[in-house]
Amino acid sequence: MKKQSGFTLIELSIVLVIIGLLLGGVLKGQELITSARIKNVISDFSGTTVGFYGYQDRYKSIPGDDSGADARWGTTSSNGNGNGVLAGNFDASSGESYNFWMHMRRAGFVGGSDGGGPINAYSGKLGVQEGGDAFRSTADAGTGLKGAVICESHIPDKAAFAIDNQIDDGKPNSGVLRAVKESADMVLTTADTSYVEDGNTFYTLCKSV
Numbered sequence: 001m002k003k004q005s006g007f008t009l010i011e012l013s014i015v016l017v018i019i020g021l022l023l024g025g026v027l028k029g030q031e032l033i034t035s036a037r038i039k040n041v042i043s044d045f046s047g048t049t050v051g052f053y054g055y056q057d058r059y060k061s062i063p064g065d066d067s068g069a070d071a072r073w074g075t076t077s078s079n080g081n082g083n084g085v086l087a088g089n090f091d092a093s094s095g096e097s098y099n100f101w102m103h104m105r106r107a108g109f110v111g112g113s114d115g116g117g118p119i120n121a122y123s124g125k126l127g128v129q130e131g132g133d134a135f136r137s138t139a140d141a142g143t144g145l146k147g148a149v150i151c152e153s154h155i156p157d158k159a160a161f162a163i164d165n166q167i168d169d170g171k172p173n174s175g176v177l178r179a180v181k182e183s184a185d186m187v188l189t190t191a192d193t194s195y196v197e198d199g200n201t202f203y204t205l206c207k208s209v
Contacts, residue, residue: 041159098117179204
């Protein structure tokens, strides 16, 4: 009867080392992807802020609210009412907050084609609206943030906390950045008092321009 030989301890050790290296590479790759996405979201906030003030400096109007946009670019139905307030929710499909992106693109401050805000690194929406309307419910007065705010949706819990820590104070209901758990209808209600990091919760983040 032929005796079967098994793996030696050295061979087993080599296999375990290889598996460890592979797992380490996968985890490191995931960490790099997460870090890149967080940086992209932060870049969206800062880039939109720069464009917003650049537009305001050049045309003396808020993009989306600009009452002279149609005459300037030969467009139709993109004028705002010029009252200095950006009307509409950040994810609206019409109105001033929607036309914000058309005005910014026509002015050359952001890329892309006319119509609606871009998609962020987490496949959520990037948009701008009036701060007094963000997170507003019938029971409170909104965020306390003044003027226009930039909002990004569908941010995973751990990423939302990391972004808040890098930009602000790490608290969803204070500072220049506020957060609320997402609901199916995307309505922004009162900002949350703390972040839930259960791996299943998504947030919409809004930051003062």
